[in-house]
Amino acid sequence: MRVLELPFRDVALLDVACALVMSPFIPENNDRTLTSRVFQAVHAIYRHLEPDTSARFAQVLLLVVAPSFPAAVSLQHFEVSPAFAVLAMFALFYLSLTASVILYRLSPWHPLAKYPGPLFAKISKFWVAYRTSKGKLHIDFKSLHEQYGPYVRVGPNEISVADAALIPSALTDGMPKGPMWKARTPTSVPPLIAIRSTQEHARRRSRWNRAFNSASVKGYEPVLQKRALQLINELEKRTVSSGSPSVNLAEWISFFSTDFMGDMAFGGGFELMRDGGDKEGFWTVLESGMRSAAIIQQVPSIAPLLHGLPFVSKNLRRLRKFGVERVKARKANGALTKDLFYHLIDEDKVEKIAPTDTEIISDGTLAIIAGSDTTSTTLSGIFYYLLSHPLDYQRLQREIDQSFPPREGEPFDVLKLSELPFLNAVINETLRLQPAVPTYLQRAPESGSGGKRIGDILISEGTAVVVPLYVIFRQPSCFFPAPNAFWPDRWMRDAVKRSPYLSESISEVSDEKYDGEVITNSAAFIPFSFGPANCAGRALALTEMRIIVAFLIQRFEIKFAPGYDPKEWEGHLEDLFVFSCGPLPVTLAMRV
Numbered sequence: 001m002r003v004l005e006l007p008f009r010d011v012a013l014l015d016v017a018c019a020l021v022m023s024p025f026i027p028e029n030n031d032r033t034l035t036s037r038v039f040q041a042v043h044a045i046y047r048h049l050e051p052d053t054s055a056r057f058a059q060v061l062l063l064v065v066a067p068s069f070p071a072a073v074s075l076q077h078f079e080v081s082p083a084f085a086v087l088a089m090f091a092l093f094y095l096s097l098t099a100s101v102i103l104y105r106l107s108p109w110h111p112l113a114k115y116p117g118p119l120f121a122k123i124s125k126f127w128v129a130y131r132t133s134k135g136k137l138h139i140d141f142k143s144l145h146e147q148y149g150p151y152v153r154v155g156p157n158e159i160s161v162a163d164a165a166l167i168p169s170a171l172t173d174g175m176p177k178g179p180m181w182k183a184r185t186p187t188s189v190p191p192l193i194a195i196r197s198t199q200e201h202a203r204r205r206s207r208w209n210r211a212f213n214s215a216s217v218k219g220y221e222p223v224l225q226k227r228a229l230q231l232i233n234e235l236e237k238r239t240v241s242s243g244s245p246s247v248n249l250a251e252w253i254s255f256f257s258t259d260f261m262g263d264m265a266f267g268g269g270f271e272l273m274r275d276g277g278d279k280e281g282f283w284t285v286l287e288s289g290m291r292s293a294a295i296i297q298q299v300p301s302i303a304p305l306l307h308g309l310p311f312v313s314k315n316l317r318r319l320r321k322f323g324v325e326r327v328k329a330r331k332a333n334g335a336l337t338k339d340l341f342y343h344l345i346d347e348d349k350v351e352k353i354a355p356t357d358t359e360i361i362s363d364g365t366l367a368i369i370a371g372s373d374t375t376s377t378t379l380s381g382i383f384y385y386l387l388s389h390p391l392d393y394q395r396l397q398r399e400i401d402q403s404f405p406p407r408e409g410e411p412f413d414v415l416k417l418s419e420l421p422f423l424n425a426v427i428n429e430t431l432r433l434q435p436a437v438p439t440y441l442q443r444a445p446e447s448g449s450g451g452k453r454i455g456d457i458l459i460s461e462g463t464a465v466v467v468p469l470y471v472i473f474r475q476p477s478c479f480f481p482a483p484n485a486f487w488p489d490r491w492m493r494d495a496v497k498r499s500p501y502l503s504e505s506i507s508e509v510s511d512e513k514y515d516g517e518v519i520t521n522s523a524a525f526i527p528f529s530f531g532p533a534n535c536a537g538r539a540l541a542l543t544e545m546r547i548i549v550a551f552l553i554q555r556f557e558i559k560f561a562p563g564y565d566p567k568e569w570e571g572h573l574e575d576l577f578v579f580s581c582g583p584l585p586v587t588l589a590m591r592v
């Protein structure tokens, strides 16, 4: 068996581990050698074949049957009851295995040995899983990179690369999605975002590309406009007309984006704005599932076990049931509009093999998950930053008023919106400071490729790379001056001649010394990711954000609600793979 042909150094490590753990119990003789060899075989199989916990038969074979042999042979060494002796032998087996794994991970022979990182992170992925549960992984990764430099080992087999120059090689050829995606999506037909095979990804992505080409996105405008109007009307009804002092804008924007993605993905299904909340309980399922998914993705080896936990599996079942019902209803009724679902189901019949129901359910559900929180948290972030910077708010209001005067209809001209320099600068600056996917852009070399070189780093098979956007977007080498401050002007340099509203002094947003040099590294700015698996919905997301920002600013005078401390915003932001935000209480007054 080739897998049993371990390199000498691995055998040495395993022998040391076995000797350490077993020597107090089993004397140095043939039995101990047999025991060590069985343990080595199990370790080798795990390293080379990586059977995960969903391969139940393999697990039983490796973790139960294999240790039974030495356990039976070694009974003679224990002067206790046979049952206790067997239990002790199994305990020794698991201890030796763990010890040898830890020794190997800390040894100089590990492929990532030369990269610095916290000790616990080198030993186990439980470290990142634990940090994820706290919701501040973006801050943790920033501190780690400040302490250790651009390359940090954040897991036994995982390296975080905060080096803008390496973005193209980390996220393109030969680097499909990493192991976290298998852990997140425990289905046999994964959604587009979780597909690791390059060919299968390209096949499924072609549908999404059709769904988001410029003609298709144009076709979605009526649905978007209808929902945008509904948002404005509901906000007016619930604040201005009812005399209510304030409203949680973040919640309402989230209702809006979920209703809209429901329309897009399944031709309807949510009415959060109409109901003023989550009557069906579905939105709550989505929101509460975010944290468990973010934790589970960090520990692929035990993910199938965690997915079996009642509160996790209940959420998954509910999501699936919703998908199945919507697909059934939609298939029965046919398409009324050319929405995303129309393309996912291939109603144009451009594909040789029709998409299966499972693919449609998987991708439709993905659209709601990928398209709602990302956009709504960014939109809420935009308002948080604008309200914290009243001068910028006024500048944007002037720009919008000039193109879409308050009494002259809705700001629905998508082309005109895309050309408003300050609006786009504000959106970019928010995506820079608060990227919707802040940390875990994970990729791993293609299976059978033997690994991939990224700059000077050799990423061997079984090793994953993370590109932490939150960290890169705040590096002074990429964005200077004041990389941590909200300063939309950094995006206006090319637009200087076109914009009449220049330019807020940097001293107003930062105390940092500034000698006139401005660095805005556009190549480093990839809030929608990069390469073949970049964000499929980028065009729609930008259109949606431009319309909502312009519409709210055109219609309302918005202020933080009295008593709200803006410092709470950063405190409530949680990195749950996608950023999740807290409340944004505001007061609204009608402008027209």
Ligand code: HEM
Pocket: 192, 193, 194, 205, 208, 366, 367, 368, 370, 371, 372, 374, 375, 378, 435, 436, 437, 440, 441, 442, 527, 528, 529, 530, 532, 533, 534, 535, 536, 537, 538, 540, 541
């Ligand atoms: C501000 C809004 C958004 C941002 C910042 C954003 C960002 C991203 C990022 C960074 C990824 C890549 C994740 C990775 O590399 O692992 C991604 C993937 C994806 N996004 Fe978005 N997204 C946004 C909105 C949307 C919307 C509205 C949709 C519409 C359905 C969408 C659909 C997708 C899909 C389908 C993928 C997977 C693409 C693939 O794997 O080929 N996103 N998004």
